[in-house]
Amino acid sequence: MKEEIRIEFLADNRNLIDLIEQFFIKEWQRHYGPDGPGNARKDLEECCNKIELPIALIAIKNQEFYGTIALKSKSASHHHLKPWATALYIIQEKRRMGIGTQLVKTIETLAKDIGYNRIYARSGAVVDFFIKIGWVPIDRINFQGQELTVFHKDLKP
DSSP, rough: OOOOOEEGGGGOOOHHHHHHHHHHHHTHHHHHTTTSOOHHHHHHHOOSSSSSSSEEEEETTTEEEEEEEEESSSSSSSSSSSOOEEEEEEEGGGTTHHHHHHHHHHHHHHHHHHSHHHHHEEEOHHHHHHHHTTTTEEEEEEEEEEEEEEEEEEOOO
């Protein structure tokens, strides 16, 4: 029987933090690289929650890591808006297979279950992806030298 992709809490899969940290450093060099302000390991460890933000989810199949997303209470650019879908990452070989959509839809449900009516995200690389799955662009910003689009999605009751 072929195993389906499962979305699970990072908190239940802490053994994958080392692996995910390496993907984050490679993907987001500007932030997590040696000269960046971020600390991938610290961010991942802080997201090992199931009820309180920040919460990270992962996509896995046959015990293999495919991708991740997090729900956080704040953004470095828009402090007055919350919560934020952040750190959407799919390993290169598994992109364009619907995993990103599955992760985003799951984080939307999680945000709604926690009590939020709206969720936000920010992206430079996958703007068309967010629009395609129903997110609305609300702002364009230059953040840390990068052009980004800010989105929101109303979560239906």
